Amino acid sequence: MAEVVLLDFWGSPFGMRARIALAEKGVKYEYKEEHLLTGKKTPLLLETNPVHKKIPVLIHNGKPISESLVIVQYIEDAWSDTAPLLPADPYGRSQARFWADFVDKKIYDQGKKIWANKAGEVQEAGKKELIESLKLLEGELGEKPFFGGETIGYVDVALVPFYTWFYSFETIGNFSIQAECPKLIEWVKRCLERESVSKSLVDPEKVYVDLILVLKKMYGYE
């Protein structure tokens, strides 16, 4: 096995977090795709993440690490001599951790209310909640180019992958995130100028056609 292996799924925003962090640190790794849409999980996944059986899993010198933000923090700690994702001061670090945790608590579930439902109460609630969350994040960004300041940091890495799912939310929910949160979209575009991000994120239209619509069919979310 290669020294660094990432078990991942092409459309996962959680996997994209790990990809961006590894790229920022210049770490060479072997990418292994878990074909989640087949419904089958490989023995390697079940062995390396027996608790949750989910991707991403980072395997470094044979030792597995699970949970995307735990992985990003591990990458930060293990390759600490370059491109720090967290600030040096404890207070700055606490704020970065708080906002990354906020992204984890809100964005995926609120987005799911939109894509996994027909037009109606639940979907409307999801749209309202998602916009509220994104506006709060926009407020936290303020006038900074990135959440990390002059360069991308922990919160940028935690959040930007969800951009690849925005097109799906907007198409299914019939609304525009750009109209509601223009500064956030500008921030996304800035992030995409970095190779670590542009190479890690996938095409939003591909996510819609090859992932979200497929999931909707698979689970009967029509």
Next chain:
Amino acid sequence: MGKSEEVVLLNYWPSPYGMRAMIALAEKGVQYEYVSVDVVNNKTQLLLQMNPVHKKVPVLIHNGSPVCESLVIVQYIDELWAGDAKPVFLPSDPYQRAQARFWAHYIDEIFEFGRKIWIKTGEEVEKGKKELVDSLKLMESQLGDKPYFGGEELGYVDIALVPYYSWFYTYEQFGNISIEAECPKLVDWAKRCMKKESVNKALPDPVKVHDFVVMLRKKFGVDS
């Protein structure tokens, strides 16, 4: 960190999340002002101002600046009050740190499983019981033969988990189970932690927690 500092903890006594912060502060020997907020009946202006995003306790306010989310608070305490032979909660090895973070994150789910037992009815309660016991058994297997999850000393995972010990009696009463029978080694570990002043001063009397939950159930209209 010898200069004068103002440290305030906003908390409500039954909160296991607040207990984490209290244990961490006590372990580091940090003097602080405890401000109680009855989050069930009356969220104060101070809380809403210091935690506008979640409006929850605990909140650590250090020289006027708030830190929210219990695990974020514990890491902040660990990083800020370091050196001088103070205890260290997270190991220095990156892989060990990642394991500690993984388990602390997992532990947050345990509270949700336990919650099903006392707030839901019927099948949901049975589901909660199974999930709770399975997750406590998993933690027990992680502990192995070590005195603490942190090894020879209390660490990040111990601090994340031990507050739930004060809620075991509540789960047992509503769920009609015995956690000691299911997870004897884990209960031994909890009792070992309780011998430490930082832990036993932070954890409330389990019977008081039970009475608090009886009150909550009435408030939420759950049939007894």
